[in-house]
Structure formats: structure tokens, C-alpha cells
Amino acid sequence: MATSTYVDLDEKGKSVNESRYRGMVGSLLYLTASRSDILLSVCLCARYQDNPKKSHLTGVKRITKYPKGTTNVGFWYPKGTSLNLTGFSDSDFAKCKLDRKSTSGTCHLLGSSLVSWN
Structure with a gap:
């Protein structure tokens, strides 16, 4: 998500299917085990699983597109480094x-x- 994006309750927004939204957030939470760069954004979206709105779903969709464009990002543990x-x-x-x-x-x-x- 963009750093200028502010996720809020969006009480006047259009509601979306809760089970679809929860499934998408759950899949992203699984992905955070190896992609810590999306952790904060996913957790922000996970707060609204009770009553998700269209703006929340748009944010989740944006997060799902991010890993495809950043396949070179991940963990790397080089051999022979110090153990501090x-x-x-x-x-x-x-x-x-x-x-x-x-x-x-x-x-x-x-x-x-x-x-x-x-």
C-alpha cells in the first residue's frame, strides 16, 4: 500500500462479501511468513474483517499484486558471515x-x- 494511504472504517462505503475478503486476508497472512515487507499492510487490512467495505477490498487486491512485481525480494542467509x-x-x-x-x-x-x- 502507498505510504500516503490511510485505512479507516469507511462506514459509508459499499459492503463486500466477508468470506471472500477473509479468505484473501488469510492467504496474505500466510504469505507474510516469508514476505515481511507486506506484514504491516496486511495487518491493517485484517482489522476490518468483520465488516469489510469496497475500499478495504481494493487495498487487499493491491497488496496481492505487489509480490508478483517483487519476486527478487526475500530472505538471504549468506554462508560465512558473523553470528552477532x-x-x-x-x-x-x-x-x-x-x-x-x-x-x-x-x-x-x-x-x-x-x-x-x-
Whole structure:
């Protein structure tokens, strides 16, 4: 999703089929195990599984097109690198405009390779 995209409840939008939307989000959540670059966008869309609107479905469709154009992106663990474990974290306190909840994330690197994220 574009960095300028803001996902909200869209209460006045047209409702879409919940089961189709949930299936698409579920497939994308499965894909996040190997594609951490879509994790945040998928989790934003997963918040609206209860009552998805057309704008939410458009966002999910956009996310599904992204991996096709970025097949060269993924994990790479080169042989012979150092085994220093490094961790990073980031937080934005009450930054969500919808419900004022905080969003945070962490990542851990083993040498120069990503091994864990949240």
C-alpha cells in the first residue's frame, strides 16, 4: 500500500462479501511468513474483517499484486558471515488516528540476515 494511504472504517462505503475478503486476508497472512515487507499492510487490512467495505477490498487486491512485481525480494542467509545478534525496535505512541492505539515493531538480525520480526 502507498505510504500516503490511510485505512479507516469507511462506514459509508459499499459492503463486500466477508468470506471472500477473509479468505484473501488469510492467504496474505500466510504469505507474510516469508514476505515481511507486506506484514504491516496486511495487518491493517485484517482489522476490518468483520465488516469489510469496497475500499478495504481494493487495498487487499493491491497488496496481492505487489509480490508478483517483487519476486527478487526475500530472505538471504549468506554462508560465512558473523553470528552477532542485533535487535531493533520502533514505536509510535497513540499514532493510530482511528482508536489512538500504539503501533510498534521489532526486528532481530543474525549477522546481516533477518531472523525475527514483529
